[in-house]
Amino acid sequence: MNKTRLILAGGFLGAGKTTLLWEAAKRLMAEGKRVGLVTNDQAPELVDTHILQGDDIKVEEVAGSCFCCNFNGFVDAIKNLRTDIVADVIIAEPVGSCADLSATIVNPLKKFYSTDLIISPLTVLADPSRLCSILQNGDGGLHEDAAYIYRKQLEEADVILITKTDTLTKEQTDKILSDTQQTFPAAKVMAISSAEGVGVYEWLQEVSSRTEAGKTLLDIDYDRYAHGEAVLGWLNGTLHLEGEGICWDDVLKDIMSRLTSAITSESLRVGHVKLIMECGKDYAVTNLTGADNQTTLRGKAGMAGDAKLIINARVETSPEHLDQLVRNVLADSLPDNCQEEVLAWRYLQPGRPNPTHRFNETV
Numbered sequence: 478m479n480k481t482r483l484i485l486a487g488g489f490l491g492a493g494k495t496t497l498l499w500e501a502a503k504r505l506m507a508e509g510k511r512v513g514l515v516t517n518d519q520a521p522e523l524v525d526t527h528i529l530q531g532d533d534i535k536v537e538e539v540a541g542s543c544f545c546c547n548f549n550g551f552v553d554a555i556k557n558l559r560t561d562i563v564a565d566v567i568i569a570e571p572v573g574s575c576a577d578l579s580a581t582i583v584n585p586l587k588k589f590y591s592t593d594l595i596i597s598p599l600t601v602l603a604d605p606s607r608l609c610s611i612l613q614n615g616d617g618g619l620h621e622d623a624a625y626i627y628r629k630q631l632e633e634a635d636v637i638l639i640t641k642t643d644t645l646t647k648e649q650t651d652k653i654l655s656d657t658q659q660t661f662p663a664a665k666v667m668a669i670s671s672a673e674g675v676g677v678y679e680w681l682q683e684v685s686s687r688t689e690a691g692k693t694l695l696d697i698d699y700d701r702y703a704h705g706e707a708v709l710g711w712l713n714g715t716l717h718l719e720g721e722g723i724c725w726d727d728v729l730k731d732i733m734s735r736l737t738s739a740i741t742s743e744s745l746r747v748g749h750v751k752l753i754m755e756c757g758k759d760y761a762v763t764n765l766t767g768a769d770n771q772t773t774l775r776g777k778a779g780m781a782g783d784a785k786l787i788i789n790a791r792v793e794t795s796p797e798h799l800d801q802l803v804r805n806v807l808a809d810s811l812p813d814n815c816q817e818e819v820l821a822w823r824y825l826q827p828g829r830p831n832p833t834h835r836f837n838e839t840v
């Protein structure tokens with residue numbers, strides 16, 4: 478079997494990784510390539526996996542731990558995609574609060590799996606609203622130790638990909654490109670808008686043609702890294718909803734609007750909150766993200782008799798408080814004639830990262 482190209486697209490929560498995976502996979506498939514995707518989270522029931530799973534795309538989910546702490550789980554996911562679809566290209570999205578990927582993933586893969594894989598340069602995506610603040614030594618709307626993780630992610634990148642340029646003017650894009658390049662000279666800095674399809678082809682060209690990957694090994698304080706992750710409460714919940722004459726899009730909008738109000742009124746900092754409402758093959762997704770707590774909504778779920786709601790929330794508060802906050806919002810939002818059944822419900826605080834491998838030298 479031919480070697481598979483593995484592209485790792487990291488970056489902080491809400492940076493635009495899943496959206497890029499989808500855009501990139503569509504383009505590669507249009508060129509006749511077999512594409513597999515790998516998602517990753519601290520707990521099962523990921524909105525991302527549901528967004529990406531389509532008739533043509535095979536998605537593997539590594540849940541319950543990040544790639545670096547479950548290296549073998551990640552390798553199994555890669556092996557499955559090589560066996561099941563004979564993948565030419567695999568694009569993987571690590572957990573957004575994860576750093577030190579060069580030492581714990583990229584270099585170990587180069588050492589142990591170079592007969593099966595060609596490893597692309599490590600790409601780190603950055604949302605411009607957080608990045609602007611970080612470049613000015615701000616906190617990017619994050620706890621200082623979460624902002625530390627954000628900086629470390631950029632520091633180890635082979636490629637820094639500034640996302641969402643459709644929200645910037647040409648002058649703003651040029652300025653953030655040059656400021657980022659100046660601050661992180663070791664990386665190749667590029668910009669994209671997945672929403673408008675701008676720069677996606679150029680990024681794919683860059684990561685598909687270059688072979689040097691994981692050039693920078695971080696000097697990182699694992700105590701600060703662990704604390705930066707632990708300040709976020711993590712909640713993944715899945716509900717089956719049933720009721721006649723209910724517009725599920727309105728329900729979704731109401732839940733997000735109440736969640737945003739509750740989070741804002743308590744001045745809680747947000748990593749990323751995303752919800753998906755699925756009705757058969759139709760779905761709507763809403764996100765709350767960025768340094769400025771923007772919300773987005775796309776798709777349409779419709780009015781079928783039943784729906785599935787998945788909630789993924791990463792918010793700077795205790796997991797118990799996040800659990801209560803989301804429960805209160807659901808109690809207020811769900812219509813009286815809606816019956817709900819909880820299919821899965823997990824809230825947690827990420828544990829201290831304990832990577833399977835950690836290389837001190839590049840391969």
Ligand SMILES: Nc1nc2c(ncn2[C@@H]2O[C@H](COP(=O)(O)OP(=O)(O)O)[C@@H](O)[C@H]2O)c(=O)[nH]1
Binds near residue numbers: 489490496764765772
């Ligand atoms: N305006 C704009 N929004 C984007 C773009 N890419 C992603 N987003 C939005 O950013 C939010 C987070 O995106 P997602 O791909 O889930 O980020 P992830 O957490 O890094 O996987 C969502 O609301 C997306 O719709 C883009 O190119 N332009």
Ligand SMILES: [Mg+2]
Binds near residue numbers: 494495496525570
């Ligand atoms: Mg994602």
